[in-house]
Amino acid sequence: MVTGTRAAVGIASRGSIGRDRRRALFWSYFFLAVFVIFFLTPPVYMLITSLKTSAEISAATSPWWVFSPTLANYVELLTSSTYLTFFRNSALVALLVVAITMLISIPAAFALSRMRFWGSATLATGVFLTYLIPDTLLFIPLFKIFAFVREATGIELLDRWWLLVIVYPTLTIPFCTWIMIGYFSSIPKELDEAALIDGAGYFQLLTRIFLPVALPGVIAATIFAFTVSWAQFLYPMAFTTSADQLVLPVGIVTTLIKGDVFNWGQIMTGALLGALPPLVIYAFLMDYYIAGLTAGATKG
Amino acid sequence: MRSTTEARAQASPPVRRRAARLPAFASRKSTIALGMTLPLILIIGVLVLYPAGYAFYLALLSKSMDRFVGLANFDFLFRRETFWMVVKQSVIFAVSAVLFKALIGFLVAHCVHNVPARGQRKWRGMLLVPWVIPPAMSTLAWLWLFDPSYSAFNWLIQHAGGEGVPWLGDPYWARFAVILVNVWVGAPFFMIMYLAALKSVPEQLYEAAAIDGANWWQKLWYVTLPMMRNIIAITALFSLIVTFANFDIVRVLTNGGPVDQTHVFATWAFKLGIEGNDIPLGACVSLFMVPILAIAAIFILRDINRRGTEA
Structure with missing residues (x-):
């Protein structure tokens, strides 16, 4: 009955709906094209500039086209030990932070979502709230604390790349724990009851059942932790200064820009290569990437 | 919620028997849960909450940080x-x-x-x-x-x-x-x-x-x-x-x-x-x-x- 009515309405007004629909489609494509151009101009311009020689960059020709493309900038950067050091530091920091984040946030999320104990609900909310405390509020007291540690114990923390491995988890753990709580909570309780009846302990319950079932969540959280550590700019800016201790974003900004001499071809190449790991992850794991982004607000 | 707790209570005897050899404290559910969340609590406490509170204290010091200058x-x-x-x-x-x-x-x-x-x-x-x-x-x-x-x-x-x-x-x-x-x-x-x-x-x-x-x-x-x-x-x-x-x-x-x-x-x-x-x-x-x-x-x-x- 209902479908019958709907079909009748559809037939009666098909002409006008079709015209409206076509107009809506036209404007949708129009705005999409405009915003794709707006959104992709900077990365495309990075690529264009990275393929130019210094002479062509300062020439009066069109900045939007490469007349004599060259890979010289790429060769130069990828053979420069300074740039490779930045890259190595960034990669080490990001991988270690991902490992630490997962080791801490997965058990915590499991305990908070399944083993209800005194204060567990408050703790879960509290974890999420700490995600709202920005790095820009913490870098000054942290700087002072690290300087104090040096005075008190003689352990030098400032200007060491591995300090970032200690600090970055504060940026990744709250959010990763939060989204893992969301994924774990969506697993039906019958599963753990069955496992417990079969004599599994909590550790087995986590590794044999929860991790495999919530694997998409684990992947989303891993991607989140990696991209956050790869992109973090303020902490390395504040805590590291020596060229061999810098990570990519800070390294490019501080060392490739020497005084007033801007070697734009190299800067753009460095920035593009630095943006590549997150872009590659995004290209191959887009759905997980987006799941991680939207999980914070739609789950839990 | 209640029904699941009951179900879990019924399900627990085999687990409890196996764990009885361990000290009772270490095998309690809340202790395990605390152990699992402790690293999280520590890292947030030491590297987020403490610095956030410390910022308020720092703001009350003089430039050389040896004197308390109030506001x-x-x-x-x-x-x-x-x-x-x-x-x-x-x-x-x-x-x-x-x-x-x-x-x-x-x-x-x-x-x-x-x-x-x-x-x-x-x-x-x-x-x-x-x-x-x-x-x-x-x-x-x-x-x-x-x-x-x-x-x-x-x-x-x-x-x-x-x-x-x-x-x-x-x-x-x-x-x-x-x-x-x-x-x-x-x-x-x-x-x-x-x-x-x-x-x-x-x-x-x-x-x-x-x-x-x-x-x-x-x-x-x-x-x-x-x-x-x-x-x-x-x-x-x-x-x-x-x-x-x-x-x-x-x-x-x-x-x-x-x-x-x-x-x-x-x-x-x-x-x-x-x-x-x-x-x-x-x-x-x-x-x-x-x-x-x-x-x-x-x-x-x-x-x-x-x-x-x-x-």
Whole structure:
């Protein structure tokens, strides 16, 4: 009955709906094209500039086209030990932070979502709230604390790349724990009851059942932790200064820009290569990437 | 809930028997749970909550940090014109950037939602790119696009017969530039959130509205917006926090210039505290981000609690 009515309405007004629909489609494509151009101009311009020689960059020709493309900038950067050091530091920091984040946030999320104990609900909310405390509020007291540690114990923390491995988890753990709580909570309780009846302990319950079932969540959280550590700019800016201790974003900004001499071809190449790991992850794991982004607000 | 606890209580004897050899304390459920959450509690306590509290203490010290000066740092700030300029710029920056991000995100999400389903993935993939590139790197591209002598935008403008714009040299254009770059980075995030929300609106509601003769504007106003209200509010609050606390874009693009006109709280605090070696004053400046964070946190908390009771 209902479908019958709907079909009748559809037939009666098909002409006008079709015209409206076509107009809506036209404007949708129009705005999409405009915003794709707006959104992709900077990365495309990075690529264009990275393929130019210094002479062509300062020439009066069109900045939007490469007349004599060259890979010289790429060769130069990828053979420069300074740039490779930045890259190595960034990669080490990001991988270690991902490992630490997962080791801490997965058990915590499991305990908070399944083993209800005194204060567990408050703790879960509290974890999420700490995600709202920005790095820009913490870098000054942290700087002072690290300087104090040096005075008190003689352990030098400032200007060491591995300090970032200690600090970055504060940026990744709250959010990763939060989204893992969301994924774990969506697993039906019958599963753990069955496992417990079969004599599994909590550790087995986590590794044999929860991790495999919530694997998409684990992947989303891993991607989140990696991209956050790869992109973090303020902490390395504040805590590291020596060229061999810098990570990519800070390294490019501080060392490739020497005084007033801007070697734009190299800067753009460095920035593009630095943006590549997150872009590659995004290209191959887009759905997980987006799941991680939207999980914070739609789950839990 | 109760039935599951009972079921678990019935299920526990075999586990308990095996664990009986261990000390009772170590095998209690709450002890295991505490052990699993302890690293989380420690790291957040030591590296987030303690520094946050310490910032308040630091703000009360003298520049050399050997003397307690009470509110003298705040008094000093309030007398400085630059401080009020930073307050004004932070508010303008955050509010206008979030507004434009929300509008553009909403528009683009609608457009993606409108086109045939098989093309949506491709469009979405291209439109999220600004969010994926680390902001410090993409801001370098903008810096180069805004270059005073080789600006590619000015080249286009001049070839169209216009006059070049001093993108980062003039205070008003520089303010426009930092907001533009922030909108560029953040709008895709709004797009993806709104798109997820749009997909969750039941199609029947639109069909019912169409039968009642609603036009597209009425559908948007009476169906889409009320259904998305929660997501819109949460995304805007999140973005407000992040934008208010922004550091990298302003730092790389203008570093506060020309003459401190584009500083926001974070970049000015960095300049005073780390580069200027006046840690207490820097801490003082960064503390001015707390009120807006607190307000946003209260709203977000309310939303979480409400969702908790619905579930």
